[in-house]
Amino acid sequence: MLLAALLVPPAGTASADAPEPGAFADAPAAGDALVPGVVGAGRAEYPMDTPDQVLPPLQPEGDVPVPEPREEVDELVEYLPRSVLGAACAATTGTYQRQVERLLELPVDGRQSAADCRAIRAFQAKEKIKPANGYAGPATWARAELLAARRNLDPGRRCPARKYAVACVDLDRQLMWVKKGKKVTFEVVNIRSGRAGYATRTGWHSVYWRHKDHWSSIYESPMPFAQFFSGGQAFHSVYGQLATPTGSRGCVNLSYRKAEKLWNVLRKGDRVYIWGKRPAG
Numbered sequence: 001m002l003l004a005a006l007l008v009p010p011a012g013t014a015s016a017d018a019p020e021p022g023a024f025a026d027a028p029a030a031g032d033a034l035v036p037g038v039v040g041a042g043r044a045e046y047p048m049d050t051p052d053q054v055l056p057p058l059q060p061e062g063d064v065p066v067p068e069p070r071e072e073v074d075e076l077v078e079y080l081p082r083s084v085l086g087a088a089c090a091a092t093t094g095t096y097q098r099q100v101e102r103l104l105e106l107p108v109d110g111r112q113s114a115a116d117c118r119a120i121r122a123f124q125a126k127e128k129i130k131p132a133n134g135y136a137g138p139a140t141w142a143r144a145e146l147l148a149a150r151r152n153l154d155p156g157r158r159c160p161a162r163k164y165a166v167a168c169v170d171l172d173r174q175l176m177w178v179k180k181g182k183k184v185t186f187e188v189v190n191i192r193s194g195r196a197g198y199a200t201r202t203g204w205h206s207v208y209w210r211h212k213d214h215w216s217s218i219y220e221s222p223m224p225f226a227q228f229f230s231g232g233q234a235f236h237s238v239y240g241q242l243a244t245p246t247g248s249r250g251c252v253n254l255s256y257r258k259a260e261k262l263w264n265v266l267r268k269g270d271r272v273y274i275w276g277k278r279p280a281g
Helices: 097-103 116-126 138-151 256-263
Strands: 035-037 080-081 165-170 176-179 182-188 203-208 209-216 221-230 231-237 254-256 271-275
Touching: 097 116, 097 138, 116 138, 138 176, 138 182, 176 203, 182 254, 203 221, 221 256, 231 256, 254 256
Parallel strands: 165 271, 231 254
Antiparallel strands: 035 080, 165 176, 176 182, 203 271, 209 221, 221 231
16 A cells, blocks of 8 residues: 655755845855745655565455645745745746746747846746746746647547547656547646666556545545555555656556546556656756
Protein backbone atom coordinates (compact mmCIF):
# COMPACT_ATOMS: atom_id res chain seq x y z
CA MET A 1 0.00 0.00 0.00
CA LEU A 2 3.06 2.21 -0.27
CA LEU A 3 2.53 4.94 -2.79
CA ALA A 4 4.29 7.97 -4.08
CA ALA A 5 4.45 11.68 -3.65
CA LEU A 6 6.73 14.46 -2.66
CA LEU A 7 7.73 15.79 0.74
CA VAL A 8 7.61 19.45 -0.12
CA PRO A 9 10.42 21.53 1.35
CA PRO A 10 9.38 24.28 3.71
CA ALA A 11 9.04 27.76 2.33
CA GLY A 12 12.08 29.93 2.76
CA THR A 13 12.60 33.60 3.21
CA ALA A 14 14.39 35.99 0.92
CA SER A 15 18.15 36.03 1.18
CA ALA A 16 19.94 39.17 2.28
CA ASP A 17 21.31 39.74 -1.23
CA ALA A 18 17.94 39.38 -3.00
CA PRO A 19 17.55 42.19 -5.58
CA GLU A 20 15.25 45.11 -5.09
CA PRO A 21 11.95 44.97 -7.03
CA GLY A 22 12.62 45.70 -10.69
CA ALA A 23 16.23 44.56 -10.50
CA PHE A 24 17.72 41.43 -12.07
CA ALA A 25 18.89 38.71 -9.74
CA ASP A 26 22.43 37.45 -9.59
CA ALA A 27 23.01 33.91 -10.79
CA PRO A 28 22.26 31.43 -8.00
CA ALA A 29 25.17 29.92 -6.16
CA ALA A 30 26.02 26.28 -6.76
CA GLY A 31 23.63 24.04 -4.87
CA ASP A 32 21.06 26.82 -4.42
CA ALA A 33 18.00 24.66 -3.71
CA LEU A 34 14.65 25.51 -5.23
CA VAL A 35 12.08 26.70 -2.72
CA PRO A 36 8.48 27.94 -2.97
CA GLY A 37 8.54 31.52 -4.16
CA VAL A 38 5.71 32.58 -1.85
CA VAL A 39 6.28 32.57 1.90
CA GLY A 40 4.06 30.02 3.61
CA ALA A 41 3.22 28.13 0.41
CA GLY A 42 4.09 24.60 -0.56
CA ARG A 43 3.41 22.91 2.76
CA ALA A 44 1.66 19.56 2.61
CA GLU A 45 -1.07 18.55 5.05
CA TYR A 46 0.38 15.07 5.36
CA PRO A 47 3.81 13.44 5.01
CA MET A 48 3.38 11.93 1.55
CA ASP A 49 6.77 10.67 0.44
CA THR A 50 6.32 6.93 0.72
CA PRO A 51 8.46 4.44 -1.22
CA ASP A 52 7.26 2.41 -4.17
CA GLN A 53 7.28 -1.36 -4.05
CA VAL A 54 7.28 -4.01 -6.76
CA LEU A 55 4.63 -6.18 -5.12
CA PRO A 56 0.98 -5.13 -4.94
CA PRO A 57 -0.14 -3.45 -1.72
CA LEU A 58 -1.75 -5.47 1.01
CA GLN A 59 -5.49 -5.06 1.15
CA PRO A 60 -6.37 -3.29 4.41
CA GLU A 61 -8.66 -4.95 6.92
CA GLY A 62 -10.90 -1.91 7.19
CA ASP A 63 -11.37 1.41 5.46
CA VAL A 64 -9.99 4.59 6.98
CA PRO A 65 -11.90 7.62 5.65
CA VAL A 66 -9.52 10.07 4.03
CA PRO A 67 -10.13 13.80 4.33
CA GLU A 68 -10.96 16.11 1.48
CA PRO A 69 -8.53 18.96 0.91
CA ARG A 70 -9.40 22.20 2.62
CA GLU A 71 -9.41 23.91 -0.78
CA GLU A 72 -8.48 23.16 -4.34
CA VAL A 73 -5.25 24.66 -5.65
CA ASP A 74 -6.32 27.46 -8.01
CA GLU A 75 -3.03 29.34 -8.15
CA LEU A 76 0.36 27.82 -8.80
CA VAL A 77 3.43 28.66 -6.75
CA GLU A 78 6.72 28.67 -8.64
CA TYR A 79 9.81 27.08 -7.14
CA LEU A 80 12.96 29.13 -7.58
CA PRO A 81 16.41 29.62 -6.06
CA ARG A 82 16.49 31.50 -2.77
CA SER A 83 18.75 34.08 -4.39
CA VAL A 84 15.97 35.31 -6.68
CA LEU A 85 13.21 35.51 -4.06
CA GLY A 86 11.71 38.97 -4.17
CA ALA A 87 13.01 39.75 -7.66
CA ALA A 88 10.55 41.47 -9.97
CA CYS A 89 12.29 39.88 -12.96
CA ALA A 90 14.88 37.11 -12.69
CA ALA A 91 17.82 37.02 -15.08
CA THR A 92 18.66 33.58 -13.70
CA THR A 93 18.18 30.76 -16.20
CA GLY A 94 15.30 28.56 -15.07
CA THR A 95 15.41 24.81 -14.61
CA TYR A 96 12.95 24.44 -17.49
CA GLN A 97 14.26 27.33 -19.57
CA ARG A 98 14.42 25.57 -22.95
CA GLN A 99 11.01 23.94 -22.54
CA VAL A 100 9.34 27.22 -21.60
CA GLU A 101 11.10 29.09 -24.42
CA ARG A 102 9.81 26.54 -26.92
CA LEU A 103 6.26 26.56 -25.56
CA LEU A 104 6.07 30.37 -25.45
CA GLU A 105 7.61 30.61 -28.95
CA LEU A 106 10.70 32.45 -27.73
CA PRO A 107 14.22 31.98 -29.17
CA VAL A 108 15.27 28.58 -27.83
CA ASP A 109 18.82 28.95 -26.53
CA GLY A 110 18.42 27.83 -22.93
CA ARG A 111 19.63 31.18 -21.60
CA GLN A 112 17.55 33.82 -19.88
CA SER A 113 17.46 37.23 -21.52
CA ALA A 114 15.65 40.43 -20.64
CA ALA A 115 13.10 39.71 -23.38
CA ASP A 116 12.64 36.14 -22.11
CA CYS A 117 12.08 37.43 -18.60
CA ARG A 118 9.40 39.88 -19.71
CA ALA A 119 7.57 37.25 -21.78
CA ILE A 120 7.71 34.58 -19.06
CA ARG A 121 6.65 37.08 -16.41
CA ALA A 122 3.65 38.13 -18.53
CA PHE A 123 2.66 34.48 -18.97
CA GLN A 124 2.94 33.85 -15.23
CA ALA A 125 0.78 36.86 -14.43
CA LYS A 126 -1.88 35.76 -16.92
CA GLU A 127 -1.95 32.20 -15.55
CA LYS A 128 -1.87 33.28 -11.88
CA ILE A 129 1.52 31.75 -11.19
CA LYS A 130 3.18 33.30 -8.13
CA PRO A 131 5.55 35.01 -8.01
CA ALA A 132 5.41 36.37 -11.55
CA ASN A 133 9.14 37.14 -11.78
CA GLY A 134 10.14 35.51 -15.07
CA TYR A 135 11.84 32.41 -13.65
CA ALA A 136 11.12 29.32 -15.80
CA GLY A 137 10.58 26.76 -13.07
CA PRO A 138 8.42 23.61 -12.78
CA ALA A 139 5.08 25.38 -12.27
CA THR A 140 5.54 27.63 -15.30
CA TRP A 141 6.61 24.71 -17.49
CA ALA A 142 3.72 22.49 -16.32
CA ARG A 143 1.11 25.14 -17.09
CA ALA A 144 2.57 25.96 -20.50
CA GLU A 145 2.75 22.25 -21.39
CA LEU A 146 -0.89 21.71 -20.41
CA LEU A 147 -2.11 24.66 -22.49
CA ALA A 148 -0.13 23.42 -25.50
CA ALA A 149 -1.62 19.93 -25.11
CA ARG A 150 -5.13 21.34 -25.12
CA ARG A 151 -4.39 22.68 -28.59
CA ASN A 152 -2.48 19.61 -29.82
CA LEU A 153 -3.03 16.65 -27.54
CA ASP A 154 -0.71 13.98 -28.93
CA PRO A 155 1.47 15.44 -31.71
CA GLY A 156 3.69 12.35 -31.88
CA ARG A 157 0.72 9.95 -31.80
CA ARG A 158 2.44 8.07 -29.01
CA CYS A 159 -0.70 6.70 -27.36
CA PRO A 160 -2.26 3.82 -29.32
CA ALA A 161 -5.92 4.05 -30.31
CA ARG A 162 -7.95 1.00 -29.27
CA LYS A 163 -11.62 0.11 -29.20
CA TYR A 164 -11.37 -0.09 -25.42
CA ALA A 165 -10.40 2.64 -22.93
CA VAL A 166 -6.70 3.47 -22.67
CA ALA A 167 -5.23 5.72 -19.98
CA CYS A 168 -2.42 7.56 -21.77
CA VAL A 169 0.49 8.74 -19.59
CA ASP A 170 3.12 10.96 -21.23
CA LEU A 171 6.11 11.17 -18.91
CA ASP A 172 7.99 13.51 -21.25
CA ARG A 173 5.36 16.21 -20.81
CA GLN A 174 4.04 15.04 -17.40
CA LEU A 175 0.49 14.76 -18.75
CA MET A 176 -2.22 12.12 -18.91
CA TRP A 177 -5.63 11.60 -20.51
CA VAL A 178 -7.99 8.73 -21.31
CA LYS A 179 -9.34 7.87 -24.73
CA LYS A 180 -11.50 5.21 -26.32
CA GLY A 181 -10.75 4.92 -30.00
CA LYS A 182 -10.27 8.53 -31.06
CA LYS A 183 -12.64 9.95 -28.46
CA VAL A 184 -11.11 11.55 -25.36
CA THR A 185 -13.12 10.48 -22.32
CA PHE A 186 -10.95 12.17 -19.69
CA GLU A 187 -9.40 15.54 -20.50
CA VAL A 188 -5.66 16.05 -20.45
CA VAL A 189 -4.31 16.99 -17.01
CA ASN A 190 -0.97 17.60 -15.34
CA ILE A 191 0.53 14.70 -13.41
CA ARG A 192 3.65 14.02 -11.34
CA SER A 193 5.50 10.77 -12.05
CA GLY A 194 8.47 9.00 -10.49
CA ARG A 195 11.74 10.80 -9.89
CA ALA A 196 15.20 9.47 -10.75
CA GLY A 197 15.70 6.09 -9.13
CA TYR A 198 11.95 5.57 -8.72
CA ALA A 199 10.81 5.79 -12.33
CA THR A 200 7.21 5.09 -13.23
CA ARG A 201 7.24 1.87 -15.22
CA THR A 202 6.59 2.35 -18.93
CA GLY A 203 4.71 0.14 -21.39
CA TRP A 204 1.31 -1.57 -21.13
CA HIS A 205 -0.40 -2.15 -17.79
CA SER A 206 -3.91 -2.83 -16.51
CA VAL A 207 -5.85 -1.38 -13.60
CA TYR A 208 -5.97 -4.42 -11.34
CA TRP A 209 -7.18 -3.02 -8.00
CA ARG A 210 -8.94 0.17 -6.93
CA HIS A 211 -9.30 1.56 -3.44
CA LYS A 212 -11.13 4.86 -3.06
CA ASP A 213 -10.05 5.59 0.52
CA HIS A 214 -6.57 4.13 0.44
CA TRP A 215 -4.39 4.78 3.47
CA SER A 216 -0.80 3.78 4.16
CA SER A 217 -0.89 2.26 7.65
CA ILE A 218 2.92 2.23 7.80
CA TYR A 219 3.44 5.88 6.88
CA GLU A 220 0.06 7.20 8.06
CA SER A 221 -0.60 8.90 4.75
CA PRO A 222 -3.87 9.15 2.81
CA MET A 223 -3.82 8.09 -0.85
CA PRO A 224 -7.33 8.89 -2.11
CA PHE A 225 -8.76 7.39 -5.31
CA ALA A 226 -5.91 4.89 -5.70
CA GLN A 227 -6.04 2.83 -8.90
CA PHE A 228 -3.16 0.35 -9.05
CA PHE A 229 -1.75 -0.64 -12.41
CA SER A 230 1.76 -2.03 -11.75
CA GLY A 231 2.72 -3.52 -8.41
CA GLY A 232 2.71 -0.67 -5.90
CA GLN A 233 2.38 2.02 -8.60
CA ALA A 234 -1.00 3.66 -8.98
CA PHE A 235 -2.91 6.73 -10.03
CA HIS A 236 -3.88 8.63 -6.89
CA SER A 237 -4.47 12.12 -5.61
CA VAL A 238 -2.15 14.25 -3.53
CA TYR A 239 -2.87 17.24 -1.34
CA GLY A 240 -1.23 20.29 -2.81
CA GLN A 241 0.55 21.31 -5.97
CA LEU A 242 1.87 18.78 -8.50
CA ALA A 243 4.43 21.06 -10.15
CA THR A 244 7.38 20.65 -7.79
CA PRO A 245 11.14 20.26 -8.29
CA THR A 246 11.18 16.48 -7.89
CA GLY A 247 8.79 13.67 -8.77
CA SER A 248 7.03 10.92 -6.87
CA ARG A 249 8.52 7.58 -5.94
CA GLY A 250 6.82 5.77 -8.78
CA CYS A 251 3.11 6.55 -8.71
CA VAL A 252 1.24 8.87 -11.06
CA ASN A 253 -0.02 11.73 -8.89
CA LEU A 254 -3.02 13.90 -9.78
CA SER A 255 -4.76 16.76 -8.03
CA TYR A 256 -7.55 15.71 -5.69
CA ARG A 257 -10.43 16.76 -7.98
CA LYS A 258 -8.85 15.29 -11.10
CA ALA A 259 -8.14 11.99 -9.33
CA GLU A 260 -11.74 11.93 -8.16
CA LYS A 261 -12.94 12.44 -11.73
CA LEU A 262 -10.56 9.76 -13.04
CA TRP A 263 -11.97 7.36 -10.44
CA ASN A 264 -15.36 7.67 -12.18
CA VAL A 265 -13.84 7.13 -15.63
CA LEU A 266 -11.57 4.10 -15.23
CA ARG A 267 -12.67 0.62 -14.23
CA LYS A 268 -10.87 -2.53 -13.14
CA GLY A 269 -9.26 -4.13 -16.20
CA ASP A 270 -8.87 -0.88 -18.14
CA ARG A 271 -5.55 -0.58 -19.93
CA VAL A 272 -2.80 1.93 -19.17
CA TYR A 273 -0.08 2.89 -21.63
CA ILE A 274 2.96 4.84 -20.35
CA TRP A 275 5.88 6.21 -22.36
CA GLY A 276 8.75 8.66 -22.09
CA LYS A 277 10.84 9.85 -19.16
CA ARG A 278 10.30 12.58 -16.60
CA PRO A 279 12.58 15.52 -17.50
CA ALA A 280 15.24 16.47 -14.99
CA GLY A 281 14.55 19.84 -13.50
